[in-house]
Amino acid sequence: MSEHSQSFIAKSADKAADREHRRKINFNIGKYNAVVPKGKEQFINVNLAREKAKNLKWKAIENLDKMLESFEAKITKRGAKVIWAEDAKQALEEIGKICAEKNCKTLVKSKSMVTEEIHLNKFLEGQGIESIETDLGEYIQQLDGEPPYHIVTPAMHKSKEDVAKLFAEKLGTDPKLTPEQLTLVARDVLRKKYAEAEVGITGANFIIADIGGIAITENEGNARLSCSMPKTHIVVAGIEKVIPSMNDLALFWPLLATYGTGQKITVYSTIVTGPRQEKETDGPDEMYVILLDNGRTNILANEKSRESLYCIRCGACLNACPVYKNIGGHSYEATYSGPIGSVITPHLNGMKEWKHLSYASSLCGNCTEVCAVKINLHELLLENRHEAVDEGDSSFAERTGWKLWKQAMLKRSLMNMGNRTIKNWVVNTLLKGWKEHRSEMEFPKKSFNQMWKEKYGNR
Ligand code: SF4
Numbered sequence: 001m002s003e004h005s006q007s008f009i010a011k012s013a014d015k016a017a018d019r020e021h022r023r024k025i026n027f028n029i030g031k032y033n034a035v036v037p038k039g040k041e042q043f044i045n046v047n048l049a050r051e052k053a054k055n056l057k058w059k060a061i062e063n064l065d066k067m068l069e070s071f072e073a074k075i076t077k078r079g080a081k082v083i084w085a086e087d088a089k090q091a092l093e094e095i096g097k098i099c100a101e102k103n104c105k106t107l108v109k110s111k112s113m114v115t116e117e118i119h120l121n122k123f124l125e126g127q128g129i130e131s132i133e134t135d136l137g138e139y140i141q142q143l144d145g146e147p148p149y150h151i152v153t154p155a156m157h158k159s160k161e162d163v164a165k166l167f168a169e170k171l172g173t174d175p176k177l178t179p180e181q182l183t184l185v186a187r188d189v190l191r192k193k194y195a196e197a198e199v200g201i202t203g204a205n206f207i208i209a210d211i212g213g214i215a216i217t218e219n220e221g222n223a224r225l226s227c228s229m230p231k232t233h234i235v236v237a238g239i240e241k242v243i244p245s246m247n248d249l250a251l252f253w254p255l256l257a258t259y260g261t262g263q264k265i266t267v268y269s270t271i272v273t274g275p276r277q278e279k280e281t282d283g284p285d286e287m288y289v290i291l292l293d294n295g296r297t298n299i300l301a302n303e304k305s306r307e308s309l310y311c312i313r314c315g316a317c318l319n320a321c322p323v324y325k326n327i328g329g330h331s332y333e334a335t336y337s338g339p340i341g342s343v344i345t346p347h348l349n350g351m352k353e354w355k356h357l358s359y360a361s362s363l364c365g366n367c368t369e370v371c372a373v374k375i376n377l378h379e380l381l382l383e384n385r386h387e388a389v390d391e392g393d394s395s396f397a398e399r400t401g402w403k404l405w406k407q408a409m410l411k412r413s414l415m416n417m418g419n420r421t422i423k424n425w426v427v428n429t430l431l432k433g434w435k436e437h438r439s440e441m442e443f444p445k446k447s448f449n450q451m452w453k454e455k456y457g458n459r
């Protein structure tokens with residue numbers, strides 16, 4: 001068992017027994033569940049919208065090379081610089097070089113899971129650069145020294161009392177502040193940082209191929225400030241974020257808002273197509289776009305798992321997953337948690353070390369049911385298990401157990417050889433692990449085959 005797997009099991013067992021954690025998660029997911037149906041009302045046929053979005057992502061991913069080249073050609077013409085990074089190390093080196101060139105001491109950052117994936121804040125800290133998270137949820141997590149708990153709502157596991165206590169400890173505020181007052185405190189701290197920062201970093205919700213732009217969707221205006229106030233704007237985006245055309249945003253923006261937070265559209269929707277142009281008054285002097293692979297082409301090369309690159313990171317599958325709701329986001333110890341995290345992490349970080357996540361599912365299919373772009377998540381989890389076994393990542397006991405089971409299942413006479421006591425022993429004692437989380441299996445006195453024979457003879 002890998003180290004990650006052992007740690008995952010230990011953390012999951014702890015969280016699953018934590019009633020307070022469950023109360024907070026149920027409360028916050030309950031609020032989400034209440035508003036999503038309202039967001040869906042804006043679509044005449046929400047299923048058709050999801051289907052169309054899936055088809056558009058299919059088109060984008062099947063033509064990824066051409067789409068990215070079109071993006072690069074268009075945005076470069078307007079003065080942005082595009083950098084292709086094969087892995088996290090290359091992306092960090094490039095960011096380090098830009099920051100050194102700009103003599104950057106303070107950097108503002110908007111919410112971006114891909115910068116979590118490359119551990120950007122830790123890297124910047126090592127370079128002596130102060131990196132400030134400007135999304136409120138991310139800022140709370142940064143103050144607490146924790147990674148995001150959820151891909152859309154990073155501090156979902158904290159109550160308002162938890163946040164007030166944290167602000168009191170870290171910023172010396174009154175522990176009884178209301179959520180509105182806490183927001184004003186954060187706003188006060190962050191506003192000063194935008195003016196100080198030499199560099200602003202954002203992610204991209206979508207990379208728009210036809211016009212050469214990036215689309216950012218948010219509710220606080222912090223991403224817009226991060227990309228327009230500092231003199232240098234760096235975008236870090238996974239290559240799969242591409243969509244064919246700006247016109248497609250008419251579908252993707254409302255879809256992401258509805259499945260992400262139950263909104264019809266988020267408060268701020270921004271398209272950036274380059275640095276400040278001549279005669280423009282706002283915007284950065286320079287813009288860099290780092291297109292990150294970091295294992296995504298492994299997924300692209302895999303015909304079955306390729307579909308997982310359609311993900312628009314709405315977080316709906318996390319909110320619907322019975323496993324996620326019980327064990328929480330941090331137990332996964334991966335940047336991307338929940339069903340989509342369990343599908344892509346083994347491909348991004350290595351099947352041997354991370355295959356256990358694909359087993360952390362009841363295969364109930366709820367994730368597939370709610371996915372904004374209709375990714376067959378539960379089938380991809382099964383596919384990962386299949387690949388892990390094909391690659392030889394299964395124990396001797398498991399392989400032997402299934403071999404025997406297959407032989408027995410294919411031959412009635414073999415199945416009839418063992419009586420009830422033997423069958424009970426095989427399942428409850430020989431197949432170690434069966435009883436760990438289940439009650440003992442009790443075979444009936446007579447098998448179905450015996451009962452059939454008694455009733456109908458050998459027909
Ligand atoms: S897999 Fe689907 S439901 Fe899950 S985050 Fe991605 S788009 Fe949303």
